[in-house]
Amino acid sequence: MLEFSLHNAWLIPLLPLLAFALIGLAMHRWPSVSAMISILSIGISMLLSALVAVLVFSLSPGEIYEASVRWLSMPGLQVNMGMLVDPLAAVMLVVVTGVAFLVQVYSLGYMKGDPGIASYFGYQSLFAASMLGLVLANNFGQIFVFWELVGVCSYFLIGFWFGKYSARDAAIKAFVTNRVGDFGFLLGILFLQIVFGTLNFQELSAAIPGYTNAAVLLPIAVLLFFGPVGKSAQFPLHVWLPDAMEGPTPVSALIHAATMVAAGVYLVARAFFIFNAIPQAMTLIAIVGGLTALFAASIAIAQNDIKRILAYSTLSQLGYMMMALGVGAMTAGVFHLMTHAFFKSLLFLGAGSVIIGMHEEQDIWKMGNIAPKMPVTTWTFIIGALALAGIPPLSGFWSKDEILLGAYASGHTGLYILGVLVAFLTAFYMFRLVFVAFFGKNTAGRDKAHESPAVMTIPLLVLAVAAVLAGLVNSPLMHHVFGHFINAPGAIQPHPNTAIIVFSTLAALSGILLAWLIYQREVIKAEVIKEKFSMAYKVLYNKYYIDEIYGWLGVRLVDGAARVLFWFDIHVINGFVNLTAWFTGKSGETLRYTEDGQVQTYAIYMFAGVVIVLITALCGVFTALA
Amino acid sequence: MIGLSHYLIFSTVLFGIGIFGMLSRRNAIAVLMSVELMLNAVNVNFVAINRFVTSGQAAGQLFSIFVIVVAAAEVSVGLALIISIYRHRKSVDLNNFDLLKW
C-alpha cells in the first residue's frame, strides 16, 4: 500500500482534477452532490498524501523518488513531465491536502445557501489539483504551468462574488500583480533552459555548483525570485493580498493564507540550490522578506477589519519565511510554512465563524464581548493567536524561534533584531484583535452573536490541535526529526540557544501585555495614542499609501507615455500609414484603366504568362543541350 | 512510323485551336466549347504518354478519366452560369459583360 501510494503519487493531484471535471461538466446542477464529490476526492488525496509522507519519512534522509515521461522533444530541447517526491514535497502534500480538506468541510457550513456552491467546490477542486501538481512537479516548466493555474483559481475565487465591484476589482488586481512577478519568473526559467539546457531540479542541482559565472547566475536568480515575490505577496508586489480578502473567508484561509501564497516560499525552498549559490541573491531574499515582515506587521496594528488584520499578518509571516530562506535557514523557513499553514488557516476559519456569527460584520470595533456566545470559536481563535505570537509550547513558537536563531547564527544581527521586533508587533496586533473583538466593551456582539454549526467548529478544533502539536516535529523533544529530512546542501541548522528563546518569548509576552493594557484594562487609552501619533497612525492606517503611490505612478507614467505615444502615433505612424494609403490609392487610380472587364483580355494575360514560362524553360533546355 | 511525338503534336494543335477560339470568340458558349477542345488535347497527351512511356501501367488513363469528370462538372456549372447570365442580360456576348471594368 505504501509503495503503491508512492509510485502513484500522481493520483493525488489527479483526483481533485477529476472532481473538478465532473462538477464542471456534469454535476453543477446538484450543489450538494458537487460538494460531496469535491470533499471525497480531496479526502482520498489526503489519505494518499499521508501514506506518501509516512513512506518518505521512513526512507533514509536524502533518498527521493522521481518519475518522468517525455512530453515532447526536438533537437536541442526536451520537455519532460514528471513528479518528484521528496520530504519537502511530502510535507507540502500533507499540509495542502489536510488544510484543503478541512476548509472544504468548513465551507459546507460557511457557504450554505449560496447559489454558486457547485462552482465554488469546482474551483476548490481545481485549486487543490493545481497546487498539488505544483508541489509534485519535478521541473521548472511544469511548476510554471501549475503556478499559473493556481493563479487562475485564485482569480476565480477572489472574484467569486462577482456581483460586487470590489470583488471584481480585487480579482483583477491580484491577477495583474501576479503577472508582473510571473513575467520575471518565466524569463528566469527561459534563461535556465538556455544556459543549462534542462529545467529538471535534480539535473540543475547537479549542474549549478560547478557553474561559476555569477554574472549569469545572479540575474537568473533575481528573475526567478520575481515569481515568489508576486505569489507570496512580498514587498513591493504585496498589494493584491489584502484586497484578496474580498473572496469567501474559507478561500482566504486556504489560498491566501495557508497554501497558494506559500507556493512562493516553497519555490524558493525547492530552488534553494540556485539561490544559495549566489550570496547576493540570498541577501536580497532575506532583506525583502525582513522588510515585508516588519512593514506588514506595522500596518496590521492600525487596521480595523478582522480579515485585513489577518491578511497583513499573513504578509508579515510570509516575509518571515522568506527571511529564513534568505539567511540560509531552509529548514526553519519550510517548518514555519507548515506551522503557519495550520494556525493561520485556523485563524481565518475562526474569523469566518465570527463573521457568520455576527451576520457579515467584519469591523472588530463593532463586535466586542462575543466570547461567551461563541466559546469554541473564541478559544480555538485564541490558540491560533498564541501560536502565531509564538508562545511556547505551541507550534509557532518552535518555528519562529528557529528563524530567529537562523538569522542570529548566520550573522545577520540586523535581521535578527528586526525579527524580534516583528514578533513583538505580531503578538500585539493579534491580541489587540482578540481583546477588542472577543472581549471588548461593545455589547453589540453579545446581543447578535451565535455559535457556528458543528460542520464549522469541528475543522476549527482539528486545526487547533494541529496548531498546538505541529511544532513538535522539529523540537528537541523529537530530536529535530523534521530537519533531518528537510534540508539542503549549504543550508544552516544552528543549535538551539537559550538566550534567543528567552528573548523572543519575552518579546511576544510583552506584546500581549501591552495589548492587554491598552485594549482590555485601558490603562493607556487607545484614543490618546492615536491622537499623539496621528501622523504615524494615518500612514499605517493607509498602508503607507502604497496603493495610492502605485495609482499615482500608474496614472502619471501611463498617461505621460500615452501622450507622447499619441503624438508619435498621429504625426509619425499615421504619416507613414497615410503615405502608403495615398500611394496605393494613386497607383490603383492610374492602373485601373488597364482593366477593361473583358474576360478574354485576362485570358490573354494569363496565356502570355504561360508562354513566357514555357520559353524560359525551353531556353534552359537549349542551354543545357549546348 | 507514327510515334509519341506525332500524337503530342496533334494534341498541341488541338490545344492551340482551343486557345485561339477561347481568346477570339465573343459567344460565351463558343468559348466554353473551345475550353473543351483544350481539355481533350490534354487527355490525348495523358493517354499517349501512358501508352508510349510507361509499360503495363494505367495511371495516365486514370487521370484522363479524372479530367473527363472535372470537365463534366465544369461544363454543367459553366452552362448554368451562361443561362443565368442570359436570363439577366438577354445576351451571351462576352463583350457585353464588363462588370469588372475599372
Added chain:
Amino acid sequence: MSTAAANLQLQDAVFVMIAIVTTGAALGVVFLRNIVHNALCLVLTFLGVAAVYFQLNAGFIGLVQILVYAGAISVLIIFAIMLVMDKEINQTNLPIPSLGRRIAGVYITALLVITLVLAIYFTAWPLATGAGAPFDAVGMLAELMLGDYVIAFEAAAVLLLVAVVGAVILAKGVEKQ
C-alpha cells in the same frame, strides 16, 4: 514487306486521316459562324479524339469519351444553345470586335504552339520497351481508382455533387425571400 509492317503502315495512314479530320473539325468549332454548326463540329472532334484513343490502345477511355463527351456533354451544350439563342442564327459565333485582341490571340497561340512543338521535338522521351496498358484496362483502372487514388476518386465524387447542386441553383435562380 511483311504483314506486320503493312499493318503498321496502315495504322499510320489511319492516324493521319483521323488527325486531319479531327483538326479540321476543331477548326470548324472555332471558325464557323453558326453556333449550331460549331456544336456539331465539336461532336465530330470528340469522336475523332475517341478514335485516337482506340489507336492508342485505350479502349475504355475511348468508350468513356464517346459516352460522356460525344453523348452527354454535346447534348448539354446543344441544349444550352437552344435556351439562349434568339438572334439571326448565322451570326451567332462572331469574332470579338477588338482587332488588337484578335492579333494578340494569334500571336499567343502561335508562340505557344511553336514553343510546345519545339519542346516536344527536343525532349528525350524515355520510351518504354514493353507494351503499354492492355486494350481492356478496366480492371487495372478500377484497382487504381479504388486503391492508390481513392482520395482523388472521393474528391471527384464530391466535386460532381457540388457541381450538380451549383448548376441547379445557378440555372434555377435563387427565389427572393
